[in-house]
Amino acid sequence: MNKEWVAATIERISTWGKGKRGTSRLAFSAEDWQAKEYVIDLMKEAGLAVRIDSFGNIIGRLEGSNATAPAVATGSHLDTVPEGGDFDGIVGVVGGLAAIKELKSKGELTHPLELIIFAAEESSRFGYATMGSKVMAGTANLFAWNKVKDQDGIALSEALAAQGFNLEGINSAIRDKSELKAFVELHIEQGPVLEASETAIGIVSAIAAPTRLKITVEGMAAHSGATPMDQRQDALVSAAMIVLAVQEIALEQSHLGTVGTVGAMKVHPGVMNVVPGLVEMWVDIRGINHESIIEALQDIKDAISTIAEGQDTPVAIEVLSSDKPVLMDDTVKDSIEEACRRSGISYKRMPSGAGHDAMNMAHITSAGMIFIPCRSGISHNPEEHAQGEDIMAGIKVLTETLYQLAK
Amino acid sequence: MNKEWVAATIERISTWGKGKRGTSRLAFSAEDWQAKEYVIDLMKEAGLAVRIDSFGNIIGRLEGSNATAPAVATGSHLDTVPEGGDFDGIVGVVGGLAAIKELKSKGELTHPLELIIFAAEESSRFGYATMGSKVMAGTANLFAWNKVKDQDGIALSEALAAQGFNLEGINSAIRDKSELKAFVELHIEQGPVLEASETAIGIVSAIAAPTRLKITVEGMAAHSGATPMDQRQDALVSAAMIVLAVQEIALEQSHLGTVGTVGAMKVHPGVMNVVPGLVEMWVDIRGINHESIIEALQDIKDAISTIAEGQDTPVAIEVLSSDKPVLMDDTVKDSIEEACRRSGISYKRMPSGAGHDAMNMAHITSAGMIFIPCRSGISHNPEEHAQGEDIMAGIKVLTETLYQLAK
Numbered sequence: 154m155n156k157e158w159v160a161a162t163i164e165r166i167s168t169w170g171k172g173k174r175g176t177s178r179l180a181f182s183a184e185d186w187q188a189k190e191y192v193i194d195l196m197k198e199a200g201l202a203v204r205i206d207s208f209g210n211i212i213g214r215l216e217g218s219n220a221t222a223p224a225v226a227t228g229s230h231l232d233t234v235p236e237g238g239d240f241d242g243i244v245g246v247v248g249g250l251a252a253i254k255e256l257k258s259k260g261e262l263t264h265p266l267e268l269i270i271f272a273a274e275e276s277s278r279f280g281y282a283t284m285g286s287k288v289m290a291g292t293a294n295l296f297a298w299n300k301v302k303d304q305d306g307i308a309l310s311e312a313l314a315a316q317g318f319n320l321e322g323i324n325s326a327i328r329d330k331s332e333l334k335a336f337v338e339l340h341i342e343q344g345p346v347l348e349a350s351e352t353a354i355g356i357v358s359a360i361a362a363p364t365r366l367k368i369t370v371e372g373m374a375a376h377s378g379a380t381p382m383d384q385r386q387d388a389l390v391s392a393a394m395i396v397l398a399v400q401e402i403a404l405e406q407s408h409l410g411t412v413g414t415v416g417a418m419k420v421h422p423g424v425m426n427v428v429p430g431l432v433e434m435w436v437d438i439r440g441i442n443h444e445s446i447i448e449a450l451q452d453i454k455d456a457i458s459t460i461a462e463g464q465d466t467p468v469a470i471e472v473l474s475s476d477k478p479v480l481m482d483d484t485v486k487d488s489i490e491e492a493c494r495r496s497g498i499s500y501k502r503m504p505s506g507a508g509h510d511a512m513n514m515a516h517i518t519s520a521g522m523i524f525i526p527c528r529s530g531i532s533h534n535p536e537e538h539a540q541g542e543d544i545m546a547g548i549k550v551l552t553e554t555l556y557q558l559a560k
Numbered sequence: 561m562n563k564e565w566v567a568a569t570i571e572r573i574s575t576w577g578k579g580k581r582g583t584s585r586l587a588f589s590a591e592d593w594q595a596k597e598y599v600i601d602l603m604k605e606a607g608l609a610v611r612i613d614s615f616g617n618i619i620g621r622l623e624g625s626n627a628t629a630p631a632v633a634t635g636s637h638l639d640t641v642p643e644g645g646d647f648d649g650i651v652g653v654v655g656g657l658a659a660i661k662e663l664k665s666k667g668e669l670t671h672p673l674e675l676i677i678f679a680a681e682e683s684s685r686f687g688y689a690t691m692g693s694k695v696m697a698g699t700a701n702l703f704a705w706n707k708v709k710d711q712d713g714i715a716l717s718e719a720l721a722a723q724g725f726n727l728e729g730i731n732s733a734i735r736d737k738s739e740l741k742a743f744v745e746l747h748i749e750q751g752p753v754l755e756a757s758e759t760a761i762g763i764v765s766a767i768a769a770p771t772r773l774k775i776t777v778e779g780m781a782a783h784s785g786a787t788p789m790d791q792r793q794d795a796l797v798s799a800a801m802i803v804l805a806v807q808e809i810a811l812e813q814s815h816l817g818t819v820g821t822v823g824a825m826k827v828h829p830g831v832m833n834v835v836p837g838l839v840e841m842w843v844d845i846r847g848i849n850h851e852s853i854i855e856a857l858q859d860i861k862d863a864i865s866t867i868a869e870g871q872d873t874p875v876a877i878e879v880l881s882s883d884k885p886v887l888m889d890d891t892v893k894d895s896i897e898e899a900c901r902r903s904g905i906s907y908k909r910m911p912s913g914a915g916h917d918a919m920n921m922a923h924i925t926s927a928g929m930i931f932i933p934c935r936s937g938i939s940h941n942p943e944e945h946a947q948g949e950d951i952m953a954g955i956k957v958l959t960e961t962l963y964q965l966a967k
């Protein structure tokens with residue numbers, strides 16, 4: 154296992170899209186394609202047969218001894234958020250290639266191995282996340298995707314057409330359940346849990362799905378100097394109460410792995426000399442325990458009703474999305490745990506708060522994820538960093554897991 | 561006293577700058593000058609000698625029997641905020657002209673009377689409020705004003721030059737204390753107090769000066785799904801606590817007339833899937849009791865320290881401005897009260913939470929203000945409205961007050 158090769162390859166990939174602040178390699182951009190081309194060449198050098206599906210997902214395949222056996226797949230993505238880091242997704246692609254090269258060098262396995270580079274994992278450009286794996290799993294929302302445009306007004310269909318793809322034809326990229334035995338994704342944690350507990354590997358038990366709310370608080374805009382305190386309907390005061398209620402309710406549910414966040418807020422008119430008349434706020438609730446999420450949601454709605462009435466500021470709640478958590482496959486989890494134990498590498502089972510391609514692959518095959526620590530849990534940021542030895546431990550566990558599943 | 565003439569004149573003035581939403585007649589705009597030209601013609605028709613000072617303040621003068629006696633002045637402004645109403649300022653100009661016409665028709669007074677239209681009362685265009693009266697009172701901040709530009713990049717000096725004025729020459733507009741005996745401004749309340757208490761006239765006791773703070777809360781941006789509740793430094797949670805602390809402290813001080821408002825807040829990065837890493841908020845504290853303001857400020861600082869420490873989110877406080885309340889003159893207040901009593905019009909003494917040209921005029925003469933109710937206290941808004949009979953009551957009291965002071 155070559156630590157230098159892994160570090161150099163991750164660094165080489167970071168050059169496409171490297172800017173003054175972090176790396177910006179948006180889905181389907183020129184930089185994204187250049188990085189993909191580079192890895193395609195590496196795949197071919199390693200003896201993989203490479204094909205590109207109708208949505209731009211890259212699939213590199215190493216045949217096994219049984220020509221009709223389903224493949225054991227690994228992989229992740231190369232696209233980034235704007236001003237992102239060099240490890241989110243990339244570690245899973247480079248680590249997957251390193252694992253397959255290692256397995257190839259040790260002789261033929263029964264099952265084919267596949268390395269997949271999923272297209273458009275980040276939602277930054279078109280507003281939808283994990284698009285490539287959704288296409289592959291047959292859960293793409295073509296009706297919605299046909300309408301989306303990026304910030305420059307370029308439609309998804311145009312971005313695809315520029316590379317010779319056709320949004321209408323993407324159903325040909327759907328994979329049949331019979332083609333795959335399992336999917337294992339190596340990824341940085343993007344949270345602080347492994348680092349804080351000094352654990353090398355996180356075995357993902359389930360991937361949380363976000364429930365998202367838009368909350369609109371209606372007060373009465375009024376002169377901040379001329380309106381006595383007892384004659385106000387200050388929308389921001391009510392909004393502040395809601396922020397603290399979300400925090401308190403999420404804390405109550407946190408022993409079940411549920412988290413709640415008010416990530417965005419807009420205050421209208423938002424000037425110093427006017428009592429706020431309207432506040433819009435966006436809430437993200439996640440967890441792997443569906444009952445806990447439902448309870449948190451109900452508690453938040455109850456708290457908001459009380460605040461709205463007490464403050465005489467009507468509040469509207471719009472549920473933007475409400476998905477169920479996706480459980481990872483028991484066999485894959487056990488294989489990862491077995492690999493950790495055999496290698497003497499510390500591990501813990503943990504949920505993934507962030508979404509990943511593995512949650513879509515779970516619809517069509519047995520899916521699992523291997524997390525490695527990242528510094529201070531920071532991700533989607535130029536400060537994002539994973540240590541070389543942590544990456545190598547992850548690759549070692551991935552290699553062993555793929556071996557157990559494909560041998 | 562002609563109610564129809566007053567209503568028609570207010571409506572005629574509203575046509576300059578009338579848009580789809582409210583009236584936009586920004587300081588020194590073409591619409592602002594057109595409205596001023598219209599009133600200048602009305603002043604001349606009424607027999608006033610009109611001059612324009614070096615900052616664009618309009619002064620219409622009716623001589624009295626004593627050529628060397630100081631003038632008794634009234635007036636207000638014609639400029640508006642963007643999408644503003646038709647009564648803020650305008651009532652004081654039209655009402656002042658109506659009062660002087662009425663007094664002229666009844667025969668000569670000892671003192672001269674003046675109607676002043678102050679330039680650039682609203683801060684909307686150049687960020688500074690009551691500029692015209694500051695120039696007249698000799699308190700203009702030429703150093704700062706030399707640098708300001710509007711949102712289109714037009715400097716104040718250019719806006720003045722376009723009308724033939726010269727920012728460097730505005731000191732010639734400073735008026736000597738010997739020129740004026742008193743200044744009385746008629747204005748809509750811009751708050752809900754008079755309407756709620758069914759009182760026709762507010763006799764302003766003092767004009768509150770705002771203390772303004774910019775508060776910056778520093779947390780740690782983190783993935784909203786992957787960061788457990790107990791490992792967060794959520795800047796918005798701390799900011800929400802500060803909003804409620806400001807509210808609570810202002811409520812405690814409200815019996816002394818002090819108010820406190822968080823009017824604006826910006827959340828960074830402000831996206832649904834990131835725990836807020838930084839919040840900027842702007843606080844406005846006002847009152848007429850200086851000790852109460854000082855106490856509120858100290859309490860807010862103490863509360864912020866406690867929140868910053870408890871939440872592990874450092875907070876920086878920047879004091880943007882901190883002015884003292886301006887007391888209105890006793891003689892003028894008593895004259896207004898006497899006028900109300902003689903006319904059988906209900907009144908109450910009350911502070912002004914909003915700033916007005918009268919607070920600058922108080923530096924050079926005995927100043928007072930007459931408030932009339934406005935619907936629901938709404939101002940700086942197309943919904944701003946004052947009833948005809950309330951305006952006429954205000955003009956009656958203004959006329960009587962000017963008479964008492966100038967007779």
